[in-house]
Amino acid sequence: MSTCLVTGGAGYVGSVVAAHLLAAGHRVTVLDDLSTGHRDAVPPGADFVHGRVQDAGKHVGGGYDAVLHFAASSQVGESVADPEKYWRNNAGGSLELLAAMRRFNVPLLVFSSTAAVYGQPEATPITEDAPTRPTSPYGASKLAVDHMIGAACAAHGLAAVSLRYFNVAGAHGELGLGERHDPETHLIPLALQVAAGERPSLAVHGTDYPTPDGTCVRDYIHVDDLADAHLRALDAATPGEHLICNLGNGNGFSVREVIETARAVTGRPIPAKDGPRRPGDPAVLVASAERARERLGWRPVRTDLATIVSDAWNVRLAGTGNAGAGNAGAGNAGNGRT
Structure with a gap:
């Protein structure tokens, strides 16, 4: 100890x-x-x-x-x-x-x-x-x-x-510890704020990237x-x-995949408006975590995107206050920077 x-x-x-x-x-x-x-x-x-x-x-x-x-x-x-x-x-x-x-x-x-x-x-x-x-x-x-x-x-x-x-992303459900940034800039909590009626929509920055659906891919x-x-x-x-x-997870999920997963998890509409690219956003950011596996003996176990989004949503629904709302306004779904 x-x-x-x-x-x-x-x-x-x-x-x-x-x-x-x-x-x-x-x-x-x-x-x-x-x-x-x-x-x-x-x-x-x-x-x-x-x-x-x-x-x-x-x-x-x-x-x-x-x-x-x-x-x-x-x-x-x-x-x-x-x-x-x-x-x-x-x-x-x-x-x-x-x-x-x-x-x-x-x-x-x-x-x-x-x-x-x-x-x-x-x-x-x-x-x-x-x-x-x-x-x-x-x-x-x-x-x-x-x-x-x-x-x-x-x-x-x-x-x-x-x-x-x-x-x-996600949340520590036992104590209701979730994201609570002000201003909020991360994709998953922004999508959940739209689902909760706290924002009118998400803005997707860039739909013409060299990725399967044209939107940025990130490792969650x-x-x-x-x-x-x-x-x-x-x-x-x-x-x-x-x-x-x-x-990192070692797998990438696109902006559209995250939004669709949030819609499925919450069962609520999440309007998203396509827009131009944002300067400086790479198309793909995915980690190699091999060194962490070798040196720390670490391997992520909660790798499913639906699990990550569900845990964040459940903490929000629980109303503990630890995953409270950010500012009102249009969400920014360019990538979800770290």
Whole structure:
């Protein structure tokens, strides 16, 4: 049993990972400034500290065996409009966290990275050896943190694992933990908001891609499978090594397939309006998760798209509030970026 600090543990992925850690018998403290997270998403049994990761030196003390780092700004479009925020929060905050970990001799880090570091891929499925050419300050800031972590491992013997997510979806049904972003930009929750009558329609950005139905293809991973990978990363981390693993389903689903699945799951109409391509959207983003299988012993088990959508919809129907509505307006179904 370890004592873990979960930064950003009041957010979507962080809260689900915190719940899995508690279920596995670990002691958990969540650090979150609630700028995008929600206090009611912190799972029962976790201690909570209201604070910023930029002030990690005030919050990371002795006694932690590991840090799982989710705290970050994560909107691609916003990062283009306000890059300073992303360098300050993502890169600057992570630098302060690494310094605090060294000061207090915390030996292990699991970092929430992203497939956005790869930018426009040269080939699919995408492996960890693919060129890293992020096309947004969001992806660039996350890549910078990966470089910081690698240097800390080499210089100070830190044990670290960076997990590069593709598209995370679904919900942790036991505690009703689902996506609750504001603004919402991810395809599955947007489709469910339309089904629930909270948005009038979805906008499909691009119908002429070189894919079977002309719409973008993306790799979706269930949030519970993602959480399982984080717990396995705790066991796989090795002092002095920075292990990087992609996490994905290994299969791609098109925008139209996701919309049709959401219609079937909900039994409700989901109007979708076709539009032109959006600049910078790759046709296909699918992960190779072979390294995660080999090094972490991880394999996703909730790979069916209908299961992923059903879990998200059931949490919404349950009315727990943890998968609440986003802003009203037309949804953006270009891809569902990570």
